[in-house]
Amino acid sequence: xxxxxxxxxxxxxxxxxxxxxMVTFFTLWAFQQAFDNDKLIAAGKxxxxxxxxxxxxxxxxxxxxxxxxxxxxxxxxxxxxVVDAPLEEIANPTLTPNPAKAPWYFLGLQELLVYFDPWLAxxxxxxxxxxxxIAIPYIDINPRGNGYYSFEERKFAIVTFSFGFFILWxxxxxIGVFFRGPGWLWYWPWQEWDHSRVVFEPTRDLSNVIxxxxxxxxxxxxxxxVVNGYLVAGMVAPYRYLKKKMPDFLKQFGxxxxxxxxxxxxxxxxxxxxxxxxxxxHIKYIWITPWFNV
Amino acid sequence: xxxxxxxKERIRKNLIWKxxxxxxxxxxVRDRAQAVFGNIFLxxxxxxxxxxxxxxxxxxxxxxxTFFAFIILVITGVVLMFYYHPSIEQAYSxxxxxxxxVPFGVILRNLHxxxxxxxxxxxxxxxxxxxxxxxxxxxxxxxxGIGVILLVLTFLLSFTGYLxxxxxxxxxxxxxxxxxxxxxxxxxxxxxxxxxxxxxxFNDVRFxxxxxxxxxxxxxxxxxxxxxxxxxxxxxxxxFVHFWRVRKDGGISKPQK
Numbered sequence: 001x002x003x004x005x006x007x008x009x010x011x012x013x014x015x016x017x018x019x020x021x022m023v024t025f026f027t028l029w030a031f032q033q034a035f036d037n038d039k040l041i042a043a044g045k046x047x048x049x050x051x052x053x054x055x056x057x058x059x060x061x062x063x064x065x066x067x068x069x070x071x072x073x074x075x076x077x078x079x080x081x082v083v084d085a086p087l088e089e090i091a092n093p094t095l096t097p098n099p100a101k102a103p104w105y106f107l108g109l110q111e112l113l114v115y116f117d118p119w120l121a122x123x124x125x126x127x128x129x130x131x132x133x134i135a136i137p138y139i140d141i142n143p144r145g146n147g148y149y150s151f152e153e154r155k156f157a158i159v160t161f162s163f164g165f166f167i168l169w170x171x172x173x174x175i176g177v178f179f180r181g182p183g184w185l186w187y188w189p190w191q192e193w194d195h196s197r198v199v200f201e202p203t204r205d206l207s208n209v210i211x212x213x214x215x216x217x218x219x220x221x222x223x224x225x226v227v228n229g230y231l232v233a234g235m236v237a238p239y240r241y242l243k244k245k246m247p248d249f250l251k252q253f254g255x256x257x258x259x260x261x262x263x264x265x266x267x268x269x270x271x272x273x274x275x276x277x278x279x280x281x282h283i284k285y286i287w288i289t290p291w292f293n294v
Numbered sequence: 295x296x297x298x299x300x301x302k303e304r305i306r307k308n309l310i311w312k313x314x315x316x317x318x319x320x321x322x323v324r325d326r327a328q329a330v331f332g333n334i335f336l337x338x339x340x341x342x343x344x345x346x347x348x349x350x351x352x353x354x355x356x357x358x359x360t361f362f363a364f365i366i367l368v369i370t371g372v373v374l375m376f377y378y379h380p381s382i383e384q385a386y387s388x389x390x391x392x393x394x395x396v397p398f399g400v401i402l403r404n405l406h407x408x409x410x411x412x413x414x415x416x417x418x419x420x421x422x423x424x425x426x427x428x429x430x431x432x433x434x435x436x437x438x439g440i441g442v443i444l445l446v447l448t449f450l451l452s453f454t455g456y457l458x459x460x461x462x463x464x465x466x467x468x469x470x471x472x473x474x475x476x477x478x479x480x481x482x483x484x485x486x487x488x489x490x491x492x493x494x495x496f497n498d499v500r501f502x503x504x505x506x507x508x509x510x511x512x513x514x515x516x517x518x519x520x521x522x523x524x525x526x527x528x529x530x531x532x533x534f535v536h537f538w539r540v541r542k543d544g545g546i547s548k549p550q551k
Contacts, residue, residue, distance in 0.1 A: 015411035026354060026416035030426040033351065036423050047354060050549040054342040058329040061343050062336065068355045069362050076412060080404035087393070090386045091465035093508065097460065100466040103456050105414050105449055110470065119485045122474030133442045136425075137435030145428040147547040154428065161425055292479075 004189040007178055011086045014079075016104055016177050023170060033149035034158075047148045098182045098195060108135025108169050114184065115274040117293055125271075129164075132264045136161075139261045141253065160265070168271055203284040206277075214288045223287025227294050230273075234266030235259065338537060340545060347546040352427070356420035360448075361533065363413035367451075370406040371522065378458070380518035384512045385460040410452050413478045417448050437539040440532055454521035457514060469509050475500035480498065505514035 008017060035183065037047040055061070102110045110119035120287040136157075144153040151158055177236030181187035182195045207222045238259065242250040250258070277283040305311055306318065316332070319325050327341040346352040353393045377396055378388045392399035421441065424430055430438035453471060476482040476498060480491055483498040495507045505512030540546075 012411075015408070015415070018412075019415045022415060022419060023422075028421065029354075034332070034426065047549050047551075049344070049346045050551070052345040052548075055325075055348055055535065056326045057339040057341055057343050058326045058336065060348050061339060064348055064350075064355075065358060068359060072359055072362055072412075073366070076405060076409055077401075079408045079412075080401050083404065084400060085404050085407040085409070087389055090463040091382070091460045091462055091509075093465070093510075095462070097462060097466055100470050102467050102470045103453055104411075105452065106471060109474075118474055118477035119479050119482070123478045123482070123485070128441060130446055133445075134439040135428040137432075137438050140431070143431070144429040144551070146550045147427060147429060148549040149427055165422060166376055210505065215400070280529055 003192055007189050012104065013177060014083055016174065020174065027166075030149055031151065034151040037148055037150050038152040039054070041150070041152070047150070049148060066214040071156050076082055085125075101176065101181060104173060104177055107180075108172035111172040111176045111180070112271065115260050115271070115278050118294060120294070125267075128264065129224075129266055132268070135260060135264065139257050139264075141257070160268075164268060168268070202282060204282060205285040205288060206283050209281075209283070214285065220287070220289060223285070223294070227287045229267065230270070231263075234269070317381055318459045321544055339543075340541065344546055344548055346548065353546060354404045354419070354423055356416050356423055360413060360420055363409055363416060364529075364533075366409045367406060367413065368526065370402055370409065371400055375404055375522060380458070380515050382460055382514055385458065385514060388458045389461070410455060414448055414452055421445060427547060431550075434539075434547065437536060437543060438521075439521045440539065444529065444532050444536060447532070451521060451525050451529065454517045454525065457517040458521065460514060465509060468513065472500050472503050472509070472513075475503050 007013060033048065034217075037189070041048050052230060098160075101107060108119060109126060112125060115121070139153075141155050142154055142157065144150070145157075172234060178189055179186055181191075181193040182197065184201075185199055187193060205219070207214045207219040210222075212219050212222060214220075227253070239250070239262075253261075285293045317325075317328070319329060330336045330339055330341050374392075377392055377399070379385060389403070392403050396402070424438065453468075457468045458464065476484045476495070478485045478488075478499045480487050481493060481499045482488060483493050483495045483500070485493075485498075487520065488498065495501065499508055503513075503516070504510075505516050
């Protein structure tokens with residue numbers, strides 16, 4: 001069979017295909033409604049749902065809940081009749097599959113292992129994702145766009161969230177599911193997996209680029225300056241910009257909120273930064289210390 | 295015709311019927327309200343809701359669908375538990391039995407597995423909807439946080455269920471996943487600074503997750519208990535808080551300008 005068809009129709013991957021279809025559909029619907037509301041706001045008209053009244057729960061809401069429940073039940077039953085859940089060979093600790101993949105919703109994190117050491121990709125970054133998500137309502141003090149789809153009124157929030165959700169979470173999952181083969185090497189869906197394929201990629205660390213051993217003291221110092229400099233500059237630069245352009249906002253925003261927001265933001269942006277460093281420049285580590293590598 | 299109304303009337307006047315439903319339903323404002331707050335399942339709802347709660351384009355029904363998927367998973371999960379032993383000697387053959395011995399065992403297992411994938415998908419879309427409508431803003435900040443934790447618990451429910459068939463797929467997925475625990479700073483034996491706390495493979499986070507230094511019988515038992523008892527228990531409690539707060543924070547969010 002065509003490898004592309006084969007990989008798409010693997011029982012567990014059908015869920016990913018369904019996810020892609022559903023997410024695409026609802027994303028388009030959400031942004032469609034957001035742009036519609038933006039036009040209404042620009043025209044000074046009330047947004048969708050602003051002047052709506054109340055209806056009885058019984059029966060309009062109860063009826064629609066029943067219908068949705070039935071549709072979901074029919075859909076899941078159909079799915080369960082058509083596709084059988086896979087059951088592989090009995091667990092064998094001496095036979096490691098290549099590649100050994102985590103469940104699909106964690107493949108974005110597993111993909112990060114290409115760019116980060118496990119303590120960052122598997123522990124620190126997931127923790128910061130959870131903390132960051134919970135922090136959103138407390139750092140987003142923009143009162144507009146509350147209770148309706150909109151884009152113009154909260155561009156930064158929506159662009160940032162969308163980048164995290166679509167690129168860093170969903171796209172990395174799709175890459176992990178469909179484009180990663182033996183040795184976690186990149187395979188296009190139409191390529192056959194080759195278990196004997198070895199790719200020699202010359203790796204170097206940041207300070208090697210300018211000819212300094214990354215494991216020496218000068219290398220350590222350069223790494224420390226770059227990593228901490230990235231954090232400090234990433235938190236100072238927006239401050240100076242905001243101080244100049246939006247002083248009132250900065251005052252209202254407050255120092256604690258500012259520090260939390262910029263820390264979370266530049267941590268998130270360190271993911272694409274590391275990706276570019278590895279994929280374009282083949283730089284593995286920026287900072288090597290006796291205890292951890294970044 | 296006459297006969298029909300007569301039978302209806304007799305059923306409704308019946309002592310048993312009246313003991314269950316307590317009163318007649320006449321489609322008055324009062325009776326429609328009574329139908330909601332007089333019913334333990336429906337009284338989750340207010341008596342009246344915004345039109346937006348009924349029109350699908352606003353909520354997409356995603357929160358409700360997530361809860362419905364959870365109910366399907368609880369029901370199919372409980373039935374599956376009748377056929378399953380969480381031991382490495384029996385787990386795999388129990389799943390094989392589902393396939394070849396248990397009536398409708400295949401459908402049962404399929405429903406549980408696809409329902410789980412489905413729940414993970416819809417809960418993410420629910421979060422996306424709440425974000426896009428700005429519904430996490432005041433006064434709903436706290437409930438968004440509860441929702442994030444429920445999202446994580448959904449992932450963990452699915453993750454712990456992965457190991458239960460004791461096949462190659464689950465075994466290695468859990469091996470990859472729990473190896474991350476070994477990388478925890480301070481508390482994992484491969485993590486930064488763990489040597490200062492004298493952490494070894496036999497007392498670190500990964501050991502606690504697996505009940506051992508490798509994925510074996512104890513890990514299966516732990517995954518099973520987390521999956522079937524502990525996480526569902528916590529999830530249900532947080533769902534109650536989540537739904538309660540939806541009501542207390544003013545129901546489905548509406549445009550505030």
